[in-house]
Amino acid sequence: MEDKKNALVTGGSKGIGRAISVDLAQAGYHVMINYHSDDKAANLTKELIETQGGSASLLKFDVANPTEVDKNLLPLFEEKKQSIEVLVNNAGIIRDNSIVWMSKENWSDVISTNLDAFFYVTKIISKRMVKQRYGRIISIASTSGQAGMRGQVNYSASKGGIIAATKSLAIELASRKITANVVAPGFIGTEMVAHVDQEKVLPHIPMKRIGSPEEVAAVVGFLASSKSSYITGQVIAVNGGMYM
DSSP: OTTSOEEEETTOSSHHHHHHHHHHHHTTOEEEEEESSOHHHHHHHHHHHHHTTOEEEEEEOOTTOHHHHHHHHHHHHHTSOOOOOEEEEOOOOOOOBOTTTOOHHHHHHHHIIIIIHHHHHHHHHHHHHHHHTOEEEEEEOOHHHHHOOTTBHHHHHHHHHHHHHHHHHHHHHGGGTEEEEEEEEOSBSSGGGTTSOHHHHGGGOTTOSOBOHHHHHHHHHHHHSGGGTTOOSOEEEESTTSOO
16 A cells, blocks of 8 residues: 555545545555544445455545544644545535525534535645645536536535635645635535425536546546646536536
């Protein structure tokens, strides 16, 4: 594992995060799988990677809590002297409602988990990447962050914030051979969209189907690779043509 490059995937235990973790492990990375509470899902993802010949470790902490972020990430560099070549900011939650009925807690919880965590984690990892003069930062946004969705004022704000922040981040880090890009999925077959009425959604998707987590992971894998070395500050949509 010492001669392997490392990738950190936040919210990496299930759904899109699991697919990304598996894809990066297949590409040869040791994958650090961050998760908040679901031990069973996290261990399943780790086992899935290892049965395919890859390597992974688990990092259980709340990315929305800056104290927990510091406690779990700083020792990787200060004590273990590890490098992280790839960071995937994937952790996210939804608390959908019309703004008229949206509680302050539903606003703050989504902004904290989806946007504040982007800052907490990226600040630490990017500092390490600057020192090693290499890195790939890939953040998962959403079609909601590009076009807006009814009932998702909080979610759209958080994902739109990630898109805007990444563009500035890309400018700041480009001279250090660090790229920063966004992948913006549309409707993907995960628990997060299980409540969606597909009969209402599919007519708005030119490809007439829901996407798979693996289709998102494939784009992340490309952006993590050397093949994407001249791509930075970009938003790549994986939405079946729903938003262009």
